[in-house]
Amino acid sequence: xxxxxxxxMEDYYPEEMDTRNQVFDRMKTVAKRYNFQEVSSPAMExxxxxxxxxxxxxxxxxxxxEKRGSEQLxxxxxxxxxxxxxxxxxxKSMPKPVKWFSIDRMWRYESPQKGRLREFYQFNAEIFxxxxxxxxxxxxxxxxxxxxxxxxxxxxxxxxxxxRKLLEGLLEDxxxxxxxxxAIQVIDKKDKMMGAEFDREIGRLKSKGKAGRIKAxxxxxxxxxxxxxxxxxxxxxxxxxxxxMGAIDYKNVEFxxxxxxxxxxxxxxxxxxxxxxxxxRSIAGGGRYDNLVALFEGEKTSxxxxxxxxxTLKLLLAEKKLLPSPCPGPDYYxxxxxxxxxxxxxxxxxxxxKKYAVETDLTGRNLGNQLQYASSIRAKKVIIVxxxxxxxxxxxxxxxxxxxxxxxxxxxVV
Amino acid sequence: xxxxxxxxMEDYYPEEMDTRNQVFDRMKTVAKRYNFQEVSSPAMExxxxxxxxxxxxxxxxxxxxEKRGSEQLxxxxxxxxxxxxxxxxxxKSMPKPVKWFSIDRMWRYESPQKGRLREFYQFNAEIFxxxxxxxxxxxxxxxxxxxxxxxxxxxxxxxxxxxRKLLEGLLEDxxxxxxxxxAIQVIDKKDKMMGAEFDREIGRLKSKGKAGRIKAxxxxxxxxxxxxxxxxxxxxxxxxxxxxMGAIDYKNVEFxxxxxxxxxxxxxxxxxxxxxxxxxRSIAGGGRYDNLVALFEGEKTSxxxxxxxxxTLKLLLAEKKLLPSPCPGPDYYxxxxxxxxxxxxxxxxxxxxKKYAVETDLTGRNLGNQLQYASSIRAKKVIIVxxxxxxxxxxxxxxxxxxxxxxxxxxxVV
Numbered sequence: 001x002x003x004x005x006x007x008x009m010e011d012y013y014p015e016e017m018d019t020r021n022q023v024f025d026r027m028k029t030v031a032k033r034y035n036f037q038e039v040s041s042p043a044m045e046x047x048x049x050x051x052x053x054x055x056x057x058x059x060x061x062x063x064x065x066e067k068r069g070s071e072q073l074x075x076x077x078x079x080x081x082x083x084x085x086x087x088x089x090x091x092k093s094m095p096k097p098v099k100w101f102s103i104d105r106m107w108r109y110e111s112p113q114k115g116r117l118r119e120f121y122q123f124n125a126e127i128f129x130x131x132x133x134x135x136x137x138x139x140x141x142x143x144x145x146x147x148x149x150x151x152x153x154x155x156x157x158x159x160x161x162x163x164r165k166l167l168e169g170l171l172e173d174x175x176x177x178x179x180x181x182x183a184i185q186v187i188d189k190k191d192k193m194m195g196a197e198f199d200r201e202i203g204r205l206k207s208k209g210k211a212g213r214i215k216a217x218x219x220x221x222x223x224x225x226x227x228x229x230x231x232x233x234x235x236x237x238x239x240x241x242x243x244x245m246g247a248i249d250y251k252n253v254e255f256x257x258x259x260x261x262x263x264x265x266x267x268x269x270x271x272x273x274x275x276x277x278x279x280x281r282s283i284a285g286g287g288r289y290d291n292l293v294a295l296f297e298g299e300k301t302s303x304x305x306x307x308x309x310x311x312t313l314k315l316l317l318a319e320k321k322l323l324p325s326p327c328p329g330p331d332y333y334x335x336x337x338x339x340x341x342x343x344x345x346x347x348x349x350x351x352x353x354k355k356y357a358v359e360t361d362l363t364g365r366n367l368g369n370q371l372q373y374a375s376s377i378r379a380k381k382v383i384i385v386x387x388x389x390x391x392x393x394x395x396x397x398x399x400x401x402x403x404x405x406x407x408x409x410x411x412x413v414v
Numbered sequence: 415x416x417x418x419x420x421x422x423m424e425d426y427y428p429e430e431m432d433t434r435n436q437v438f439d440r441m442k443t444v445a446k447r448y449n450f451q452e453v454s455s456p457a458m459e460x461x462x463x464x465x466x467x468x469x470x471x472x473x474x475x476x477x478x479x480e481k482r483g484s485e486q487l488x489x490x491x492x493x494x495x496x497x498x499x500x501x502x503x504x505x506k507s508m509p510k511p512v513k514w515f516s517i518d519r520m521w522r523y524e525s526p527q528k529g530r531l532r533e534f535y536q537f538n539a540e541i542f543x544x545x546x547x548x549x550x551x552x553x554x555x556x557x558x559x560x561x562x563x564x565x566x567x568x569x570x571x572x573x574x575x576x577x578r579k580l581l582e583g584l585l586e587d588x589x590x591x592x593x594x595x596x597a598i599q600v601i602d603k604k605d606k607m608m609g610a611e612f613d614r615e616i617g618r619l620k621s622k623g624k625a626g627r628i629k630a631x632x633x634x635x636x637x638x639x640x641x642x643x644x645x646x647x648x649x650x651x652x653x654x655x656x657x658x659m660g661a662i663d664y665k666n667v668e669f670x671x672x673x674x675x676x677x678x679x680x681x682x683x684x685x686x687x688x689x690x691x692x693x694x695r696s697i698a699g700g701g702r703y704d705n706l707v708a709l710f711e712g713e714k715t716s717x718x719x720x721x722x723x724x725x726t727l728k729l730l731l732a733e734k735k736l737l738p739s740p741c742p743g744p745d746y747y748x749x750x751x752x753x754x755x756x757x758x759x760x761x762x763x764x765x766x767x768k769k770y771a772v773e774t775d776l777t778g779r780n781l782g783n784q785l786q787y788a789s790s791i792r793a794k795k796v797i798i799v800x801x802x803x804x805x806x807x808x809x810x811x812x813x814x815x816x817x818x819x820x821x822x823x824x825x826x827v828v
Contacts, residue, residue: 005499017452042425064479066479357447363543
């Protein structure tokens with residue numbers, strides 16, 4: 001079979017494409033109301049850049065290009081890396097903060113699963129140049145507002161929010177500093193694991209004796225934590241967290257100390273959005289990454305952002321019957337009764353197309369087959385151009401919904 | 415420099431992105447009026463599929479992925495190959511003709527030049543399932559109408575049209591059949607070569623003695639050709655050509671026997687669109703390819719299509735001062751005088767954003783700096799939320815165009 005589509009990648013036929021366009025358009029509408037500007041970058045970046053941000057896991061998932069010339073290139077696995085590169089290139093000349101969004105595709109070599117593809121689309125937004133909680137809240141408000149714009153209700157999903165300084169500060173209190181990143185990686189996977197599996201993973205940390213304490217910590221409410229004595233770092237994180245939560249315009253936001261976002265580069269606020277029933281993978285996630293611009297050799301700049309995947313979102317929207325339905329067929333199908341009227345029909349089509357979506361016969365088939373085709377493509381109205389009508393400078397217009405027909409003067413059709 | 419963009423690929427910062435979006439939106443508008451349906455396919459295909467259609471030249475330009483698992487993949491170099499694959503997968507269930515378009519990116523490993531990039535965007539359309547001249551004309555009308563929709567005039571560009579059966583038939587008359595493809599490749603490059611270079615290339619053909627005859631042939635007008643005695647194949651091509659030309663709604667279409675489109679798979683109509691001054695590479699090109707679906711192991715289906723590249727189009731639109739100008743800034747910037755009014759300002763922002771594009775302060779900077787930022791992002795109006803105004807439940811609204819200010823009741827802002 002030569003015609004095999006690559007594994008874990010999707011074709012969008014007209015109906016799915018139309019649905020996707022409508023979802024993306026709504027994302028764009030919301031992003032623009034929040035005054036984010038759209039940007040777009042090449043599909044590939046230097047392998048060096050791609051592999052700088054993250055750990056071994058992601059590096060192994062990069063689709064790398066066969067080397068030609070001196071460039072070693074890979075396909076982007078997210079939109080943050082290229083956006084940071086783009087930001088750095090012009091950071092001196094742009095008024096800050098810079099607020100960007102993109103809706104585009106990217107690639108990871110993973111095992112395809114429900115809601116996880118090798119080629120996938122994300123709605124991505126970043127704010128460069130503000131270290132304030134208002135910027136984190138702006139990002140979270142944008143994510144929530146986008147889901148509401150798509151027809152979801154606040155009760156359909158939940159934002160789980162945390163702060164990396166708080167989590168790290170609390171862990172550093174009783175774990176050796178070098179073990180904290182590993183602990184955070186395990187904590188991050190907590191919600192994806194069964195209880196026993198989590199116990200086993202957390203038991204694997206070097207400081208085995210501390211597993212109980214970690215688990216107790218993760219179960220703390222915000223009210224409980226506030227009473228606890230903690231390091232300055234943790235306290236700073238807690239204060240940021242409260243300010244961010246205070247600046248979010250919606251109610252469906254909950255503190256969750258186990259929301260860690262495994263990636264090493266987060267430095268403050270972290271959040272994930274899940275469907276309320278917990279059926280699907282996370283719909284969106286993000287947080288603050290104040291060190292990434294400097295890591296990529298730009299001038300140190302605070303940044304915060306999020307990404308929302310289309311694959312999981314689509315599953316949730318489908319379950320809630322909120323997937324936008326594909327557009328209807330063309331406004332008109334112009335049927336051509338015979339060769340003699342072809343010229344007149346063609347003129348009519350050209351005229352109508354200045355304003356309407358119009359289909360006509362391109363195959364020379366007979367009238368019956370034309371009408372059948374018009375119905376199969378869900379044309380709203382059919383205009384039958386025939387020699388007898390034309391003698392009276394008229395055409396027959398049939399409404400395909402009601403089936404009603406009437407004769408209309410050719411000059412009055414448009 | 416870790417932050418280097420790959421060679422021959424473009425970033426789109428907000429202004430260029432906005433321009434690109436507006437151009438693509440107009441393409442979509444026209445495509446929909448012609449009742450083409452949008453589709454989208456993965457960035458990559460199996461290398462086997464990609465390398466089946468074309469000759470060695472294109473095969474060497476494919477960006478191939480390092481092999482993982484059993485799949486040997488490459489990035490698509492056009493949209494016709496994936497669209498044909500998609501068509502074949504559902505060809506049994508779709509009412510014919512099928513009319514598809516895509517606007518998307520693709521990749522070729524070439525030396526970057528003006529109007530030629532390694533990652534580039536094309537507007538692409540295909541009709542599957544009609545062998546009639548009306549289908550070719552539909553494709554050409556769509557291409558022309560798109561350029562007109564972008565503000566170009568008929569006099570700004572020219573469609574050069576030919577028919578492969580006609581050209582091949584005429585050549586076969588005095589060249590051995592096996593030399594015809596080579597001759598066509600040379601003829602195709604005629605317009606890109608200086609006269610002497612073309613003479614040299616055509617002199618390299620095995621049947622050297624025929625160079626003069628080929629050149630004479632290429633200079634024939636349609637009127638001259640019609641009087642010539644020719645093979646059935648050539649005659650059929652000539653008749654098709656005349657029918658296609660007769661069904662095109664515009665005047666800027668000229669017969670050009672040297673428009674050959676080098677690719678081996680064209681079987682009938684071929685055309686290219688150039689700017690009238692001949693300054694740029696071709697803006698669009700396409701034709702009929704009745705054998706490709708069968709070559710890809712689908713059920714034999716007639717097809718015709720075209721592609722229009724954004725890189726060259728952009729150069730032409732820029733020259734004609736027709737590149738859509740980027741959108742203006744946000745409708746409102748909500749300035750926050752001090753901490754005390756932050757809460758009220760935030761509520762106002764959330765309210766306004768239900769309808770307008772709104773920016774506000776995310777950095778905690780003072781009023782003067784906020785106003786400077788508002789002006790730098792070209793906000794249309796600034797709403798100043800200050801403690802004294804708020805006591806009277808008012809805010810100050812400043813029109814950034816006229817500089818006029820007025821106090822407005824908070825409840826009446828929206």
